[in-house]
Amino acid sequence: MLAYRPEGLTDAEWADVADLVHLGMATLVPRTREQVRRIGWALGVHARVHLRSGTSRTVPGWYGPHAVATSLAGGRIGRGKSAYTVPARFGSSYAGRLRTIGRALVPASPPPPKRFTAYPRQEPLTAAELEEVFDFCATHGKPALGRRLALLVWLICGTGAKRADLVGATGIAVQVTEHAVVFTTAGPTPRRIPVLGACEAPILDAALAAGDAPLLDLSADTDIGDLVIATGWRVADRFPLTAGRLRATWLAAVLAGGAPFAGVLAAAGLTGEKTFADLLARLPALDDAAYETALRCSDGPLPVAGQLTLPGLRHPALRVPLLDAPRTSTGRKSA
Incomplete structure (x- = not known):
């Protein structure tokens, strides 16, 4: 873990933030090289944001709720040639881990708001x-x-x-x-x-x-x-x-x-x-x-409505579609 260095930081920048980055990495106790790489990359992004924001290089300043929220908000940070654009997938991929580090290192951090959201729809591919x-x-x-x-x-x-x-x-x-x-x-x-x-x-x-x-x-x-x-x-x-x-x-x-x-x-x-x-x-x-x-399923039936097949999949025996029951003059379905 101590040997990992995120890309995009100059030697001078890395010297200023290495201890803070390593502290954040150690908080999650990564157990494999892949885990070290992932969280190291995320904290490298976090560091680039706050180096350009002029954030106080203290544990509360670096990992407090405001600092975490700033990184997760994304967008373009800084001006001119030194400006940095947070990768689009950063917030959605690392929000949980970054907030976990923040709450562990800065106990005063409030818990995240409870949100009840459905998972993204996982429709079958056509x-x-x-x-x-x-x-x-x-x-x-x-x-x-x-x-x-x-x-x-x-x-x-x-x-x-x-x-x-x-x-x-x-x-x-x-x-x-x-x-x-x-x-x-x-x-x-x-x-x-x-x-x-x-x-x-x-x-x-x-x-x-x-x-x-x-x-x-x-x-x-x-x-x-x-x-x-x-x-x-x-x-x-x-x-x-x-x-x-x-x-x-x-x-x-x-x-x-x-x-x-x-x-x-x-x-x-x-x-x-x-x-x-x-x-x-x-x-x-x-x-x-x-x-x-x-x-x-090489010869199984396929519903007529909403057909879904894989390329090359044969469904020769189409299933007869169900019909709605006929309606009476009153608008109700007949028995």
């Missing part, structure tokens, strides 16, 4: 959006980054895997059975997930190329959102591309494909939550053949 993602990957200026993002999209859209399921997963985790291509998740409680039919080919190719090496170079501290941002994907120019949306895309596909609810729960890894665990115990058990065939 076929057009998926095509745009794959076009972006195929034409990426750095082919390795493009291939990595494409494989991430195929894996999560094809299996609904969570980040923890992918960390440490190797090519050997992908196997071919009589009924499907099956991915076995990493982690302490592995589970077998049949791959969607439309996603089998790219996942199999990646598995064969990886062998006993990791499918994706993901560490335990790697955030999927940061991985996407690193490729140059910009939400402002396109649309949100998150692990939640990719997982929702898989979920929409298997539900639209008519997969049994028991199989969906098992594949999604929701059995650890008590409600779902109790529910799963009361649903009809599926043998391996039924589970793999159903979750592969």
